[in-house]
Amino acid sequence: MEYALSAAQADEVLRALSRDFTVCAPKRFPKAGRYSDTDIVRYDRVEKFSDIVWETKSDYPAKEAVSPIQQTLFYFTEDEFRESKGPKKPILLFARPCDIHAQRIQAKIYAGNGGFEDFYYTRVRNLVKFAMMECGGGDDTCFCVSMGTNRTEDCSMAVKFSAEGMQVQLKEEAFLPYFQGMPETSYTPAFVEENVLKVEPPDLSDEGVYQALKKHPMWKEFDSRCTSCGSCTVACSTCTCFTTRDVLYGDNAEVGERRRVAASCQVAGFDQMAGQRELRPTPGDRMRYKVLHKFHDYKARFGESHMCVGCGRCIHRCPEFISIVETVRKMSAAVQEIQEEQSRAQAGAGVQP
Ligand code: SF4
Ligand code: SF4
Structure with a gap:
């Protein structure tokens, strides 16, 4: 109807x-x-x-x-807890x-x-x-x-x-x-068939290419450009990372509630482990992690579409005008460069492609 x-x-x-x-x-x-x-x-x-x-x-x-950006998981007292409703x-x-x-x-x-x-x-x-x-x-x-x-x-x-x-x-x-009683009409929803922005994520199914891309100098650009503010991930339609935080109600540190709060893989310290060690210490490392997660890793794990839905909110929110589309285009250019280098190396070694 x-x-x-x-x-x-x-x-x-x-x-x-x-x-x-x-x-x-x-x-x-x-x-x-x-x-x-x-x-x-x-x-x-x-x-x-x-x-x-x-x-x-x-x-x-x-x-x-x-x-939501934050929600209560449970309430605790000294020796018991109750799940949030x-x-x-x-x-x-x-x-x-x-x-x-x-x-x-x-x-x-x-x-x-x-x-x-x-x-x-x-x-x-x-x-x-x-x-x-x-x-x-x-x-x-x-x-x-x-x-x-x-x-x-x-x-x-x-x-x-x-x-x-x-x-x-x-x-x-x-x-x-x-x-009931509302005026009827004939309506069929229309869908967007073309955007001004277009992107074609590169094929990263070759493990050698994928590993070489992770080490490519393209990611270093973000060391000076990205401020690690995390705005892009907060605005992202698909990001799911969170941390937990205890909110105490008074002087007794054992009475309060535990909340989960949105976290960002782009913020320094996100992956900090014991001994202050960080797996991705630079903004470039963190950008590589985010972009590959959206345009390779999710698809590789779940075997369906990419994780990015192309909503463009990260582009809109970034105070440094970093565009995920431009980053994916740079990634495609880097993949092409890596493949050409591999072909040259194979030709030099007399290996048939
Ligand atoms: S364009 Fe992709 S990465 Fe950017 S906010 Fe939307 S879903 Fe997230
Ligand atoms: S919004 Fe821009 S500057 Fe902030 S973390 Fe994301 S890419 Fe970096």
């Missing part, structure tokens, strides 16, 4: 949905942006049509509604196709990693239903088409927003009652 709702009718439907769901969507937070007098758009609970920011991509991803109400999450794909990827990491299931992620994720927001083409940092995340059918409804209201295609019958 398809519907065409005016803004007032959309408010009515959202009110009805809010009785049974926590409705989350991109929302504007005035004057909370990075620079003075700028806003930020991030996910939060919405109650009416005008709360939803649909004209522009949110600064932060939909993952914040499922795996998760949400009980189902969540209706308005998200673009790239953000829905990002949740497929996050679920693999949190819930399908070596047979371990992350209880805190799963208990929220199991409550989520998606309302796919038709994307009008994104902006000049998007490259979803290159990453194959521009289309999805994984949603309970598809929605096209406009200043007048919203068109809805229902995919799940359970939502029919919320739209």
